[in-house]
Amino acid sequence: MSLPNTETANTETPDTETPSTDVASTETAGRPTRAGSKDGVQRRTKVRWKMFLLLLVLVSVNYIDRGSISVALPIIQKEFNMAPELVGLLLSAFFWTYALMQIPVGWLIDKFGPRKVMTASCVGWGAATAASGLAGGFLSMFIARLGIGVTEAGVMPAGGKLNAIWMHKSERGRGATILDAGAPLGAGLGGILIAGLIASTGSWRTAFIIAGAATVLMGLAVWWYVRDNPRQHRGVNDAEAEYIEASHAAEDAEAELDGSKGKRALLPYLKFRSFWAMCFGWLGFNGVFYGLLTWGPLYLAQAKGFDLKTIGWSTFVIFGAGFVGEILGGTIADKWRAAGASANRVMRTLLGTSSVVVIGGLVGVTVVADPTTAVVLLAVVMFFLRWVGLFWSIPSILGGRTNAGVLGGAMNFSGNISGFVTPIAVGLIVGATGSYTWALLYFVGSAIIMGASVLTLDYNKRLPV
Secondary structure, eight states, X not given: OOSOOOOOGGGOOOTTOEEOOXXXXXXXXXXXXXXXXXXXXXXXXXXXXXXXXXXXXXXXXXXXXXXXXXXXXXXXXXXXXXXXXXXXXHHXXXXXXXXXXXXXXXXXXXXXXXXXXXXXXXXXXXXXXXXXXXXXXXXXXXXXXXXXXXXXXXXXXXXXXXXXXXXXXXXXXXXXXXXXXXXXXXXXXXXXXXXXXXXXXXXXXXXXXXXXXXXXXXXXXXXXXXOSSGGXXXXXXHHHHHHHHHHHHHHHHHHHHTTOOOOOOSGGGGGOHHHHHHHHXXXXXXXXXXXXXXXXXXXXXXXXXXXXXXXXXXXXXXXXXXXXHHHHHHHHHHHXXXXXXXXXXXXXHHXXXXXXXXXXXXXXXXXXXXXXXXXXXXXXXHHHHGGGGGGGGHHHHHHHHHHHHHHHHHHHHHHHHHHHHHHHHHHHHHHHHSSSHHHHHHHHHHHHHHHHXXXXXXXXXXXXX
């Protein structure tokens, strides 16, 4: 199995028209057709794209909630009287439970479907975020952050599963990056929104409670619109469903030729180099991203002298650049594949280039003194770093629809090892040296691991499991 390919004419028609058949109509009897037809040709609906725009909003809210503590941290650190080492421990709390839940929740997604798991995640993490606003000290805040980690765990693996189920193989690069682009978008908007809420309400606690309530409402939106199969969605007409199903059939035929048996399991994947490259690539990526997400605002406050308002806007610029970069990366990948380039050529070129720029940019941040230049360099780093959001197409590449959930969970588990190690490591480094230079070099090391992994992974076919 390969990344999106558009060489097969009968499954690669433009997104405007495709023949409708009587067979498909009988399969969906009682479900209205939402698009018109002309000369016997039915236009495809675009529910899959609307659903992924909803997921973009959902992941954005996810990262607003996740990163809210970093924006409020200068205030919380003073209120709770925390040393840098304790700050690092608090920032890591979320990732402990988030990482540990990834593989179990991936199994639950494959068994019960992404819709149920994603909805439960939204309601649970909204409640936990609101509870964190009631924390009276370090311990209660630490426990609340553990709860947010447990409840948020299902969102990204469920999104990866929906990408495998809903997207044509020629669209999964864009599907993956639309889904994952919510991370930098939420981090960027969160800097402004949380800082604005704190300023307008005069309380970081109220800001957290409002953010939690908004998340619960997102859970209701997910239950209302998301479905586990295109045929279950009333907005999907026959033409769109057939377009997706034709891609699935072609992929299944390719996988059968490659020896894939479609067994629901994780252990057999452990013997393949590409599985480990996927895991280590995501680990290295998150070593950089989570480092900047958790410690970035405090770095700007302490090393560059920014106030809360300036931190908010600088965070928006840095992570907003990541959002633009991620959407652009997914579009380039799909269009380059459509032009006939191999999956390995596209992914290794894009992600290898990303790694080189990220490493160079981070080294540059360590040597520049000007605050504005540092923000610009971090924005460039984030722009290219987020190209690696294409990794959310890899669980479906390596495992197909059957195992996309559990492989997505394994990948995200690996990435979130960086999530709980990195904040602690940075806290220890800053506490011991009184400087952020070695912390930035830690991020460089993570980027090197990412670069080696993206060049090792074979993106061309499904693993024979």
